[in-house]
Each structure stands twice: as structure tokens, then as C-alpha cells.
Amino acid sequence: MNIKEYIELLFTDYTLRTITLGTAILGAVTGMLGSFAVLRKQSLLGDAISHAALPGIAIAFLLTGTKDSNILLIGALVSGLIGTFWIRGIVKKTHLKSDTALGLILSLFFGFGMLLLTFIQKQPNANQAGLDKYLFGQAATLVESDVWLMALVSGICLLVLLFFWKEFKILLFDADYTKTLGFNTKFIDVLITSFIVLAIVLGLQTVGVVLMSAMLLAPAAAARQWTNKLSTMVFLAALFGAFSGVFGTAISATQNNLSTGPVIVIIAGVFVLFSFVFSPSRGLLFKQIRFIKNRRDLQLHKTLTFMFHIAEDHDNISHPHAIKILNNFHGYTRGTLQKLEKKNFVKLDGNMWSLTEEGYKTASNLYNQQNKTNE
Amino acid sequence: MIDNKNKATPIAVKVDDLTVAYNYKPVLWDIDLEIPEGVLMAIVGPNGAGKSTLIKSILGILKPIAGSVSIYGKPYDKQRKLVAYVPQKGSVDWDFPTTALDVVMMGTYGNLGWIKRPGQKQKKEALEALEKVGMLPFKNRQISQLSGGQQQRIFLARALVQNASIYFMDEPFQGVDATTEIAIINILKALRKAGKTVIVVHHDLQTVPEYFDWVTFLNVKKIATGPVKDIFNDDYLTKTYGINYKVSLQK
Ligand SMILES: Nc1ncnc2c1ncn2[C@@H]1O[C@H](COP(=O)(O)OP(=O)(O)OP(=O)(O)O)[C@@H](O)[C@H]1O
Ligand SMILES: [Mg+2]
Numbered sequence A: 001m002n003i004k005e006y007i008e009l010l011f012t013d014y015t016l017r018t019i020t021l022g023t024a025i026l027g028a029v030t031g032m033l034g035s036f037a038v039l040r041k042q043s044l045l046g047d048a049i050s051h052a053a054l055p056g057i058a059i060a061f062l063l064t065g066t067k068d069s070n071i072l073l074i075g076a077l078v079s080g081l082i083g084t085f086w087i088r089g090i091v092k093k094t095h096l097k098s099d100t101a102l103g104l105i106l107s108l109f110f111g112f113g114m115l116l117l118t119f120i121q122k123q124p125n126a127n128q129a130g131l132d133k134y135l136f137g138q139a140a141t142l143v144e145s146d147v148w149l150m151a152l153v154s155g156i157c158l159l160v161l162l163f164f165w166k167e168f169k170i171l172l173f174d175a176d177y178t179k180t181l182g183f184n185t186k187f188i189d190v191l192i193t194s195f196i197v198l199a200i201v202l203g204l205q206t207v208g209v210v211l212m213s214a215m216l217l218a219p220a221a222a223a224r225q226w227t228n229k230l231s232t233m234v235f236l237a238a239l240f241g242a243f244s245g246v247f248g249t250a251i252s253a254t255q256n257n258l259s260t261g262p263v264i265v266i267i268a269g270v271f272v273l274f275s276f277v278f279s280p281s282r283g284l285l286f287k288q289i290r291f292i293k294n295r296r297d298l299q300l301h302k303t304l305t306f307m308f309h310i311a312e313d314h315d316n317i318s319h320p321h322a323i324k325i326l327n328n329f330h331g332y333t334r335g336t337l338q339k340l341e342k343k344n345f346v347k348l349d350g351n352m353w354s355l356t357e358e359g360y361k362t363a364s365n366l367y368n369q370q371n372k373t374n375e
Numbered sequence B: 001m002i003d004n005k006n007k008a009t010p011i012a013v014k015v016d017d018l019t020v021a022y023n024y025k026p027v028l029w030d031i032d033l034e035i036p037e038g039v040l041m042a043i044v045g046p047n048g049a050g051k052s053t054l055i056k057s058i059l060g061i062l063k064p065i066a067g068s069v070s071i072y073g074k075p076y077d078k079q080r081k082l083v084a085y086v087p088q089k090g091s092v093d094w095d096f097p098t099t100a101l102d103v104v105m106m107g108t109y110g111n112l113g114w115i116k117r118p119g120q121k122q123k124k125e126a127l128e129a130l131e132k133v134g135m136l137p138f139k140n141r142q143i144s145q146l147s148g149g150q151q152q153r154i155f156l157a158r159a160l161v162q163n164a165s166i167y168f169m170d171e172p173f174q175g176v177d178a179t180t181e182i183a184i185i186n187i188l189k190a191l192r193k194a195g196k197t198v199i200v201v202h203h204d205l206q207t208v209p210e211y212f213d214w215v216t217f218l219n220v221k222k223i224a225t226g227p228v229k230d231i232f233n234d235d236y237l238t239k240t241y242g243i244n245y246k247v248s249l250q251k
Helices: A003-012 A014-039 A043-064 A069-093 A098-122 A144-163 A165-173 A175-180 A185-207 A212-224 A230-254 A260-278 A284-312 A334-342 A357-374 B051-058 B076-082 B100-112 B120-132 B148-161 B178-193 B205-211 B234-241 B245-250
Strands: A346-349 A352-355 B011-021 B026-036 B040-044 B066-071 B083-086 B166-170 B197-201 B214-219 B221-227
Touching: A003 A014, A003 A230, A014 A043, A014 A144, A014 A165, A014 A185, A014 A212, A014 A230, A014 A260, A043 A069, A043 A098, A043 A185, A043 A212, A069 A098, A069 A144, A069 A185, A144 A165, A144 A185, A165 A175, A165 A185, A165 A230, A165 B100, A175 A185, A175 B083, A175 B100, A185 A212, A185 A260, A212 A230, A212 A260, A230 A260, A260 A284, A284 A334, A284 A352, A284 A357, A334 A346, A352 A357, B011 B051, B011 B197, B026 B051, B026 B197, B026 B214, B026 B221, B040 B051, B040 B178, B040 B205, B051 B066, B051 B166, B051 B197, B066 B076, B076 B083, B076 B100, B083 B148, B100 B120, B100 B148, B120 B148, B148 B166, B148 B178, B166 B178, B178 B197, B214 B234, B221 B234
Parallel strands: B040 B197, B040 B214, B083 B166, B166 B197
Antiparallel strands: A346 A352, B011 B026, B011 B066, B214 B221
């Protein structure tokens, strides 16, 4: 199937369209909120919340006996929120560090959830099969009403974000200072956290408990590489998330056996990898290139300065000198000499070199310039 | 000028019976403190004396076990807009995606209140504050690409923008060079001249008499507080730092 056919299929095939829309919206909202989690250094939070949601799903099923995804997700939401606020409580009331508290809640809730799931599976009568889809997600079970719910929550989330943008930003940067300005930091904090919980719970059906936190972190981590502006970062994270959803769905739809959730997460991971290597300002590739270039320039400058000090002692700065006298100098190689000639800083004539007017000027300003760029 | 500040001077900050503990062990013990309006005051004391803790509990960042704080006779909660804060530089992540101007702008958020966005007026104020601390050329710099001293000046500018009456600063001279230190102290002296009260956690004992007119010695308990010329002497220094303080003075 080629791309054109696939796009046609997108518009005609109901299931494919639903799943694509759903994963795109999910990717966008988790990417957006994930930026906040990443900037607050709460990377584990997503993991803890998604795992804490599992027992809620099981209990909701046990109580109601239905497999209606909305009811199960309400269960997930409740236990996710309980887990999250227990984490806050533990950190506040005890000496435990926040990663300890996160890990503790994560494994306790997840263990309890698994216990309940196996209990449910052992029951003879129940139509239990299918609850374990929340472990790894099953995008194929998305229906239109699920997508509407996601769209609604994302819309509200976006509005709140725009509304309290200033408050979110300052809290993320400097919480103590925010408090002294008279803002209720607890309210802002609870608002952010609640939306993160909501977004994660919405994603459980599609991506699953185990991989959900990657949806939160990967787009944000990738976006951070490309910009130094918070609004751009949040926007890019949403974009990367949405694209991961669309591409992931496309790949899993065309390669029959791949399940959607993991493919989406892998695509998001590719975004991260690509960003870490290729981003112009923070990427490894350009950092390395800049490093090599700087080192070369340094060698060049060292040689030029050395020549400058020799030429300085003569009345005529273009007085020729033997290349031999450079041999004792460390920065010097044949290559640097040729490069200096190419830049018109020196003239070569057989075994002799001489500094040009331009080379002399550049060399005498070298130190000053470096001062300036350092400022 | 300082001399005519007699009994008539109002009390800007009053701390009563303040006791603060992190993990049950008190790090500040029963602090009573009155800071008159218009002084430039140093808080001195050894590492771990509780200087940062004192400022944080006055500003309501930490919750004390006991005690109260009033600003011009009213509870701090009602007087927040009169108070500005320069935190210790290391208290935030400077890799946050934002620019110098944007950070300074945050100083205007308190007066703006909830939801309202900063506009041209706030931007102008922020630019003026950047100018005052000599950081205007760096206004669009990503904050992680500023040197430590420049970051410190950004924090100072952010507090200046608040246009407060009382300024609390936690080690504003930390890691700044001599030129910047003079620039900063000149700004602080200008604030005092404008009738503001400035309270500074300070580590360099040698410069205390030159920079400040008021001093508080702190080491878990309040040792003394008053005019530098009256109480900045060996007696109180020894009480605060122990007998070894002379070593640190000579350095
Ligand atoms: N978050 C915290 N949790 C537990 N103990 C703390 C915490 N912060 C500070 N302390 C303790 O409280 C005491 C006072 O700390 P504080 O930071 O107020 O000292 P300081 O006078 O500002 O020191 P410095 O000169 O090093 O900045 C210290 O003994 C410190 O170990
Ligand atoms: Mg301190």
C-alpha cells in the first residue's frame, strides 16, 4: 500500500480514522502536559500514576461487572489520583525522597492491581477476558465516543493552559518565589497534576499502563532540544506527540501484526533520538562539529600569534622568514600554514613565509576579539 | 542622615518568637527581631546558622513551628506587595527554557495578579530594571548562557521590578566579581536612599562596615541586632562565629 492509498483509506475507513484521531489527540495532550513533568524533574510521576491506575480498573470491574471503558476509566482516574496525592503526602510528611515515594506507590499499586486482575481471571462466570488490554493497550478497541472524550478533555486542558499560562510558567521556574508573590502555589500544582493524571488515564486504553509514561516524557524531551522558549517547547511536544500517534497507527495498520501502543512509543523514541543528535544548539552532532571547528581555529590562531610575535620584531611586517623556524612550535603543521595562506593571512614563497597586512591586523586583534566574544 | 532616624522611624519588619525546625531539631530558636525602615542591613552568621531559613520563614515559604511576622504593623499575608525577594542563585534550574527578560518580567506577576498577562507597561519596567543592573544587552539570552554573576543580577532586576518597600536578598554577592559587587552595592544604596529597607544575607565580614549601616548576628539564636557602628565588634563576632572568626577576617 502506498502513501496515497493509505491517506484515502484514512478518510474512508471508520476504524482507522477513529484510531488515528484518537492516538493523535492523545499524543498531543500527553506531549503538552509532559513538558511540565519534564521541566519539574518529575519524570517518574507519569510511571507512578499509570501504574497506580491499574487497581482502579480492576475494582471498577469487580463492582459494576461491566467492561464499559468509561466506567473502568473512572476507576482508573480515582485510583490514579489517590496514588498521586499519597505520593505528595509521603514526600511532605516523611523524610523520604520523592523518587522513593514514587517507586513505593508505583509498585504497591501495580502489585495490588495485578493481584486483582489474576483474581478476576480465575473467576469462572465472568466475561473477564480483555481487562489485561490495559496493561499494554489496544488501540483497536477505540470507538468514536472515546475519541470525543479525549478531544473534550484535551480542549479543556488547552483552555486551562492558556488561561493560567503565566502562573504555570513561574511555578515551574521558581516555586518559592511564586509563593512570595502571593500566588496559591498549591492550587496551581494540583491543577497541573490533575491534568497529568487525567491525560494518563485517557491513554491507558490505547497505550497501556506499562508504556504510558513514555508518551508523557518522550515528546517533551525531544521538544526541549529544539528550543529555548517554553511556549515553543510545549507546542513542539504536542506536535511530536500527535505525529507519533499518526505515524505509529499508520505503521501498525499497514504491518499487520504490530500492536499500536508500542509502535507509537517507538516512534516517539525515534523523535527523541533524532533530536538528541541533530538539534542545532543542543544536539550531539553539531556540538561535536563546533568542538572540532573550535579546536582547528585555535591551532590556526596559535600559529598566527606565534608568527605575529616574530614579525613584530621587524620594521617591515611582511619581512620573509624561513618556514623552518616554525618547526619548534606546537600548534604548527603544514596544514595550518596552507589554511592561513588560503585566508590571505600569510604569503608563502618556497621555504619562506611572510605575514600579510591582513594577517598582522587579525593577529594583533585576536586577543581583543576573544575578550569581546567572551562577554 | 542615618543619625536623624531616631525613635520616630517606623518598624518595617517585626519578627516575634519565631521558631523553625526542619526535622524536629530547631534551626532557628525564638527569634525576636525589629528592623527599622530605611536601613541597609546585613544578616551575618556561619554556614548553617539559619540565615536563609530566617528569610524563608519571614516570607512564608517555610512554615514556622511558632511565631509571627508583621510588616509595618500588619500581618505579612496582607502586606506581600510591599516585599520583594532575591533567592539564593542556586535555588532554581537555570536550564529552564526562558530568556533573561522573561525572568525579570516575572517580578511584575505579583501586581498583575491571577490570569492577567504582562503587557507593554510591564515590559518597559522590566527593561528599565535590566538597564539598572547593566544587563540590557543580554535581555534575549537564554538564561543558562549567562555567567553566575549575570544570573545574580537578573534575580536582582526581577526584585527591583516588584517596586517593593522591603527587599530580602539571600547572598546577592555570591560568586560575583569585584566590579559587579560594587555595581550591586550601589544599587542597594540607591534603594536605601529612596527610603526602602534592604535586608541582605552577607558572608564577607570585612565589607560589612563599608556596605551596611545595620547588622544582625545570627547563629540559631539571634545574637544581636543594631547599628553597625555600635555593635559590629569583636565581642559579638566571637559570640557568633566562635573564637576562630579572626582567621576568616584575615583571608
Ligand atoms: N530542606 C532542609 N531540610 C532539612 N534541614 C535543612 C534544610 N535546609 C536547611 N537545613 C538545615 O537548617 C540549618 C540552617 O540552614 P540555612 O540554609 O538556613 O543556613 P544558612 O545560614 O543560610 O547557611 P549558608 O551560609 O550555608 O547559606 C542547617 O543546619 C541546615 O542543615
Ligand atoms: Mg543560606
